[in-house]
Amino acid sequence: MSERAPAPLVVVGDALLDRDLAGTADRLAPDAPVPVVADCVERLRPGGAALAAYLAARDGRPVTLITGLGDDDAARRLRRLLEPRVRVIALPVTGPLPEKTRLLAQHRPVARVDRGDGRAAGATDAARAAIRSAHAVLVSDYGRGAADALRDVLAERPPEVWDPHPRGAVPVPGTRLVTPAEKEARLFADGGPGDDLRTLSRGAAALVRAWRAAAVAVTLGPRGALLSYGDNPLLFPAPAAHPGDPCGAGDRFAATAAGRLADGALVEEAVARAVATATEFVTAGAAGAIGCEPAGGTADRPPPRAHVRVHDPRGTLPARLGAEDPRALAEGVRAAGGTVVAAGGCFDLLHAGHVGLLEEARRLGDCLVVCVNSDTSVRRRKGDGRPVNPLADRIRVLKALACVDAVAVFDEDTPERLLARLRPDVWVKGGDYAGADLPEAALLEEWGGQAVLLPYLDGRSSTRLAARAAAAVAAAREAEAGGAR
Template sequence: MHRKSPLVVVGDALLDRDLTGTAERLAPDAPVPVVADCAQRVRPGGAALAACLAARDGREVTLITGLGDDPASEELRRLLSRELKLIELPLTGALPEKTRVLAQDSPVVRLDRGTGRVREATDEARAALRSAPAVLVSDYGRGAADSLRDVLAERPPLVWDPHPRGGLPVPGTRLVSPSEKEAYAPSGERGATDGDLRGAARGAAALVRHWRVAAVTVTLGARGALLSYGEHPLLVPVPTVHRGDPCGAGDRFAATAAGLLADGALVGEAVEGAVAAATEFVGAGGAGAVTYADDAGPAVVTDAADARDPVARVRATGGTVVAAGGCFDLLHAGHVGLLQAARRLGDCLVVCVNSDASVRRRKGAERPVNPLADRVRVLSALACVDAVAVFDEDTPERLLADLRPHIWVKGGDYSGADLREATLLEDWGGQAVLLPYLVGRSSTALVARVREGAR
């Protein structure tokens, strides 16, 4: 298999936090929503997110960024420690932090703090840049790219992902990737207005000439990206439209484009691949759905006793506990849609998953394809899942009797007669429901198709 080219990412790292809860009322002292029972997830942001995504594409990544001795910098070091090689630039002030507050997975407000800027370049950073086979600049306007501008000008980077507060890309950069709102011609003429492809094309062409770069691609969100070499543009549409969280999509786009160019792709091919990757990224939940080795994430449990904490917290506030069950052997779109819909029915979703022995009894000696630890890990990575509990019996009745959820969910491929748990839930006033299932999606069918293809 072709080895992917290493990548050096230069730019400004951020520490991002998501506080996710539910909002069902307004505050009595102001017309603002009250977001309750917030769960916190901390993750790399800015250039650090782009670098992590490139590393997860299977390439060796070095990140050159500013870090200090403040708590946010320490937290980011911890998150990055298993992802990539880190070369630190001295930072004046605290690392910038961005906190999003979300209710029902929709942003309510963002809180920013930390004004740290890179003070100067280091000899280690200069040497790493001069020996780098490929460079991505992720410029969030905090001084990392500016401190190394002279070295970047010697060997222009493959991709420069700009920010309104950042400096100009160095001449000779192969591809610059402003968003639609960032595509302004330096003369003051607006390069793009929302929905205005003609304006985006004129702005991109003007930027190619003004910046003296090889190409500019204006990212247009759900409409794809517009690629210009200074004349007639190429519009690359998205393969499908997702309504997921777009946070981090620009970093996913830049990381993919830089990686493909490093591996020898043409600019047009790199933009097409980047549009596809960013679209998939949004559909999977955006930056908030990316998990890290040291990320506590949802509670992964093996019995009901350990699942009681998240359930108890929801009950204490009068919330609704939802449970869903299954083998989840090969997680597919039908599973994900079912679990997302189940989570929307209440304030906490516990997934009850069959143990390996239970799956074998139900589906035969060759199942499960994925062992329990892998199935639990994948389920726990879903943003809609609050806890995972395992049962070893053929049905989860004992587990449900312990958890006592308000709602028990199964896929629409079951009939009412199959829901043996329905009678049990009546004992405590619960309700069993069926949710529609995507036609044609099943782990058994996937296994059959793979086996047929291998013959």
């Protein structure tokens, strides 16, 4: 049975023409302390909403782009770059297409020159009809009039994804997912300069309410994305960090999320896929590696792939601190200005879901303390026959994981008393999706901490493993008895 074809997508927003002048720099100019960039190769590519449309089309889905576009030289060049992948519905404009030119040396930006002040000047019947009949809509609002011109029809048919920018308007109420970048989210939410999870979580929840959106996903660059429905956030860490040029990563994220929602995915599934795809995009050279024809006719040579490292967002402390006392470890990390992360559970039959959760939790800070239920606590929660592995074995296995810095044990049904002693900055729970309950969230707020959900690997469960093992033993015994007869 063949897979279903990707669903069509309508992209509404402000197109740009992006240009890279890429060369080498090994000396400074004699008349000013600036690098001399030589042997430049000029490459053109779609920018803004046109880049989001181009990337969605490159995924194999039918895409219609509704944007302000005239008949100036830059507009004609952009049309050639989009054909035949993207169908374009042009809105009337007041001036030439905006162009963004980056000067790069050794594939690193040195300067940027902007020109062109064209704005969308109104709607058309063709644009309105395309939105009303759309299977899914992505708005990429760069503040140049396209979303404003069509705001009334977008309000009638709220988009699946709205990718906002500071110069643009607020999303229409009812948008399914809004995807601001971290700096944009702080600006929109008036949340101040903090980049800690508590500040970001509160800001995202405030934006859900202010925008009357179903969900907000704040993109965090190499840290992944934080998804909020207005309550406990779900954090999707990036699988890897890349030191290269992130140009276009936000458009890649929005295009992927919109496409997955168009295909029928849940919001959480769409965000998870968008984080992974945006990471792959940056790893492969980001927008600078897009295979559009170069302006000068020279063969396009994308920048080389740089080394990919395992994501370590803080990097302020040794990876393995080795303290046996979890409380002393937490106090030492805090005293050094680090972030203390704690995660909890029974961890009876350790499986891939547990390991993935703990590895991602460790990436959120500078140490990870695992809070594990005692045997008595597990028995009260899970019933007779559990735990399968006694506490000493569970601790030994957890401590063997490179991502675990210390293990703390609690005998109660919940870890509140232990958390009050450790006072972690981040408390991590594994959950299917962001609707899960986090009873410890209020406690964390007492000392300025933040509770977050991390997605479990689907279908992994100690209870299921135990049931599967018991069923296998029962089947073997039955087969053995049948053979004896």
